[in-house]
Amino acid sequence: MSDKTPRKPNFKSMVPDGDNVTRSVCAACGFIDYQNPKIVVGSVVEWEGKILLCRRAIEPRIGFWTLPAGYLELSESAEDGARREAQEEACADIEIDRLLAFYSIERISQIQLMFRARLKSPDIAAGPESQEVGLFSWDDIPWKDLAFPSVGWALRQYNETKDRSNFAPFTNPIEGL
């Protein structure tokens, strides 16, 4: 094998010298793949009393309904990330009101920051990661077909704050601990 032809990564679990935690270390090149929790940013977006949901066109949970949300990118504020995700997933131009909730999803090492937001206009359309998008009144929300537990948490917590201008952000409900 020539030096110009990359081999494939060959990660092994081991404790690197000078460390006390097991890391993923590449046996081909010695690279230590430090893992960090990831940040998801998203929003509960309202228009005339209805809420924006997106039906997922990608795994995981393809075909299920979710809020516009996704991974924060490098050099991006949390609010900018939430606006970008609404644009990408629902072609939606949103105005962020304030932080609705922050969730610690320890099982998958995620912190989720969910904002309360409004559509600037009712013009929405499915982006490449959505099969369809829609505006749902509270009674029409497809509760049994939500993609993730935190989607249900954010919707219910949003509903509690509908008429409130000042509140502390929510965290994981007891059911999610």
Next chain:
Amino acid sequence: MSDKTPRKPNFKSMVPDGDNVTRSVCAACGFIDYQNPKIVVGSVVEWEGKILLCRRAIEPRIGFWTLPAGYLELSESAEDGARREAQEEACADIEIDRLLAFYSIERISQIQLMFRARLKSPDIAAGPESQEVGLFSWDDIPWKDLAFPSVGWALRQYNETKDRSNFAPFTNPIEGL
């Protein structure tokens, strides 16, 4: 070179097949080092009207004063991370009250979650990453020797909420945008 001897990582900037963003790719093994923003968790900790500060024993900003804070670990809630950092940096046992602020530090791709907290007892001591720790009344805070801008933001925002039990979390002040 034998296959059992790891070569050294040899990262090059390139756009991987099927991607549209420049990534760091190892020429030795082909591994793509996706970078994500990092999460810092910390707290403004009070005891009888005084605030806990730690003088840093490590770079960056060695010798300057900071709040107990650090990187969230995998499989850890934001609150657990803030409690762990107070324990590690100031041997402090804290009770978290609520989220004081969330900051987007875009220049270094960080999201910081800062909590309002109390000491459970005045027993504090410098941990390995602190030169010394102390409890400071408002007028004695070493404003000119704070380690990072967000330390000053959190302290001032904390001071605004001292007598309030319900408030929305703060974000970057205008000076920090």
